[in-house]
Amino acid sequence: MAQEDVFKKLVAHCKEYGYVFPSSEIYDGLSAVYDYGQYGVELKNNIKKYWWDSMVLLNENIVGIDSAIFMHPTIWKASGHVDAFNDPLIDNKDSKKRYRADVLIEEHIAKFEDKISKEVEKARERFGDAFDENKFRATNQRVLANQQKIDEINARYSKAMNATDLNELRQIILDNEIVCPISGTRNWTEVRQFNLMFATEMGSTSEGASKVYLRPETAQGIFVNFLNVQKTGRMKIPFGIAQIGKAFRNEIVARQFIFRMREFEQMEMQFFVQPGTELDWFRHWKGVRMRWHTALGYGDDNYRFHDHTKLAHYANAATDIEFRFPFGFKEVEGIHSRTDFDLKQHQNYSGKKMQYFDPEKGESYIPYVIETSIGVDRMFLHIVSAALREEELKKEDGTSDTRTVMRLPSFLAPVKLAVMPLIKKDGLPEIAEKIVHDLRFDFNCQYDDKDSIGRRYRRQDAIGTPYCITIDHQTLDDSSVTIRYRDSMEQERVKISQLKDIIAEKVSIASLLKKL
Numbered sequence: 001m002a003q004e005d006v007f008k009k010l011v012a013h014c015k016e017y018g019y020v021f022p023s024s025e026i027y028d029g030l031s032a033v034y035d036y037g038q039y040g041v042e043l044k045n046n047i048k049k050y051w052w053d054s055m056v057l058l059n060e061n062i063v064g065i066d067s068a069i070f071m072h073p074t075i076w077k078a079s080g081h082v083d084a085f086n087d088p089l090i091d092n093k094d095s096k097k098r099y100r101a102d103v104l105i106e107e108h109i110a111k112f113e114d115k116i117s118k119e120v121e122k123a124r125e126r127f128g129d130a131f132d133e134n135k136f137r138a139t140n141q142r143v144l145a146n147q148q149k150i151d152e153i154n155a156r157y158s159k160a161m162n163a164t165d166l167n168e169l170r171q172i173i174l175d176n177e178i179v180c181p182i183s184g185t186r187n188w189t190e191v192r193q194f195n196l197m198f199a200t201e202m203g204s205t206s207e208g209a210s211k212v213y214l215r216p217e218t219a220q221g222i223f224v225n226f227l228n229v230q231k232t233g234r235m236k237i238p239f240g241i242a243q244i245g246k247a248f249r250n251e252i253v254a255r256q257f258i259f260r261m262r263e264f265e266q267m268e269m270q271f272f273v274q275p276g277t278e279l280d281w282f283r284h285w286k287g288v289r290m291r292w293h294t295a296l297g298y299g300d301d302n303y304r305f306h307d308h309t310k311l312a313h314y315a316n317a318a319t320d321i322e323f324r325f326p327f328g329f330k331e332v333e334g335i336h337s338r339t340d341f342d343l344k345q346h347q348n349y350s351g352k353k354m355q356y357f358d359p360e361k362g363e364s365y366i367p368y369v370i371e372t373s374i375g376v377d378r379m380f381l382h383i384v385s386a387a388l389r390e391e392e393l394k395k396e397d398g399t400s401d402t403r404t405v406m407r408l409p410s411f412l413a414p415v416k417l418a419v420m421p422l423i424k425k426d427g428l429p430e431i432a433e434k435i436v437h438d439l440r441f442d443f444n445c446q447y448d449d450k451d452s453i454g455r456r457y458r459r460q461d462a463i464g465t466p467y468c469i470t471i472d473h474q475t476l477d478d479s480s481v482t483i484r485y486r487d488s489m490e491q492e493r494v495k496i497s498q499l500k501d502i503i504a505e506k507v508s509i510a511s512l513l514k515k516l
C-alpha cells in the first residue's frame with residue numbers, strides 16, 4: 001500500500017475507534033487542533049506515565065513540577081521568543097498556499113538524500129555480502145554528484161538562516177527551481193517572518209489589561225522555578241526538573257494530523273550540570289532517551305539521531321531522535337545542550353541571582369543545562385503508526401481473511417483485558433461480570449457480549465487490547481477460562497483465580513521500565 005494510503009487509514013482508524021477526533025467537528029473543525037477520544041486519552045495518559053516514571057521514579061536526582069501556562073510576559077522577552085521565535089513564511093501566488101521557506105528547502109535537500117539512499121540500496125542488492133557502503137559512497141559518481149548538491153544548498157541555507165537573511169532564503173528557492181506542490185509553479189512572494197506565539201489579554205481593560213502569551217514551550221516554567229526547587233528540595237548538582245504540560249504554537253503550516261498541532265503537549269526535562277561537564281551529560285541523555293524509545297520494541301532500525309549542524313546561538317550541541325513515520329524519518333524528540341543561556345537571561349531581565357552554590361567547589365555559578373523535549377502527541381502518533389497493522393490470516397479451509405490490529409505494548413494499551421461470555425445465557429454472563437467486577441480495581445477491563453466471539457476479538461484487536469478472556473460451559477465445571485493473546489492469537493486455558501497474577505505481570509510498567 002502506498003505510504004499516503006497507510007497514513008490515511010491510520011487517521012480514519014483513530015477516528016473510527018475513539019482515539020482521535022478533529023476538534024469542533026460539528027462546526028467543520030478547527031485547523032491543527034484535535035481531541036482525544038475514550039481510548040486516545042488512556043493511551044496518552046499511559047505514554048505520559050511511562051515518561052514520568054522513567055524520569056522521576058528511576059532517577060533520585062530528578063523531580064517534577066507543574067507550572068502555569070500563563071507566565072509573566074517578560075519571561076518570553078528574556079527567553080528570546082518575542083524577538084526570535086519566528087518561522088520564515090512564503091506564499092505561492094497561484095495556489096495561494098502558504099509554506100515555511102525553511103521546510104521547502106529542507107524537503108528539497110531530502111530529495112537528494114533519497115536519491116543517494118536508493119543508489120546505495122540498489123548497489124547493496126547487486127553486490128550482496130561483498131558490499132562496502134563507505135567505499136561506494138566515497139566513489140560512486142551519482143552519489144558524489146548528489147552529495148555535492150546537498151552540501152552546496154546546505155552551506156547557503158545555514159548561512160541564510162543564521163543571518164536571518166530572508167531574501168537569500170527566497171533566492172535559494174528560486175535558484176533550485178523549487179515549485180509549489182499544489183500549483184507546480186515558481187510564482188513565489190517575498191519571505192516574511194512570522195511569530196509563532198499566541199497572545200491574549202490579562203485583566204480588564206479599565207485597569208489596563210496587559211498582553212500575555214500562551215506558552216510555546218514548558219521549559220521556561222522550569223527555568224524560572226529552578227532555585228525554588230533547588231532550595232526547597234535541597235537538590236545538588238547534577239539534578240533535573242521534569243514537567244508535562246500544554247504548549248501552543250501558531251504553526252504556519254499545520255499538516256500531517258497530530259504531528260504538527262497548534263495546541264499540543266510536551267514532556268520536558270531540564271538537567272542542571274556543572275559548566276564544562278555539559279557535553280558528557282549531553283551524550284549520556286542521548287543514550288538514555290534512545291533506550292526509552294527502543295524499549296517499546298518497534299525495531300531499532302526505525303530510529304536514528306539527526307545531529308544539528310546549524311546550532312541555535314545558545315546551544316553548543318543538539319540532536320533530534322527521529323522515528324520512521326509513514327511519511328519518512330521525522331523528529332519526535334529534541335535533546336539540546338543549552339549552555340547557561342536561559343538562566344543567565346532570566347538573571348539579567350529579573351535582576352534576581354540565578355546562581356547555585358556548589359558546596360564541593362566552594363563557589364557559585366550559573367549551571368549549564370541539558371534539555372530533553374518530546375511532544376506527547378507526536379509520540380502518540382509514533383506509537384499508533386508503529387502499532388497499527390493489517391494482517392492476513394490463513395484459515396483452516398485454505399481461504400484467508402484479514403484483521404486490523406494495534407500491536408501496542410501491553411502497558412500502553414487503553415484496555416488491558418476484555419471479558420466475554422461465549423453466549424448470553426446459562427449463567428456465563430454473570431461469571432464474566434464478576435471477573436470484571438473483581439479485576440477492575442487493578443486493570444482497565446471491558447465486558448463485551450455483543451456479536452460472535454470472532455467479531456468481538458476483531459474489535460478488541462482494533463483497539464489494541466492485549467488479552468481477551470472467554471467464559472464457556474467448561475468454566476461452569478472447573479472455573480477455568482481461555483485467555484487469548486492479541487499478537488499470537490494463541491489461546492490458553494487458565495483458572496479464574498490465576499487471572500490477576502497472569503495479567504498483572506504482563507501489563508505492569510515495571511517490566512517496561514526494567515528494560516531502560
Ligand code: ATP
Nearest residue numbers: 249259260261264331332333334373374375377378
Ligand atoms: P519542528 O522542527 O518539528 O517544528 P521543533 O524543533 O520546533 O520542532 P522543539 O521546539 O524542539 O521542536 O519541541 C520539542 C518537541 O515538541 C518536538 O520534538 C515535538 O515532539 C514537539 N512539538 C513541537 N512542535 C509541535 C507541534 N506543533 N505539534 C506537536 N508537537 C510538537
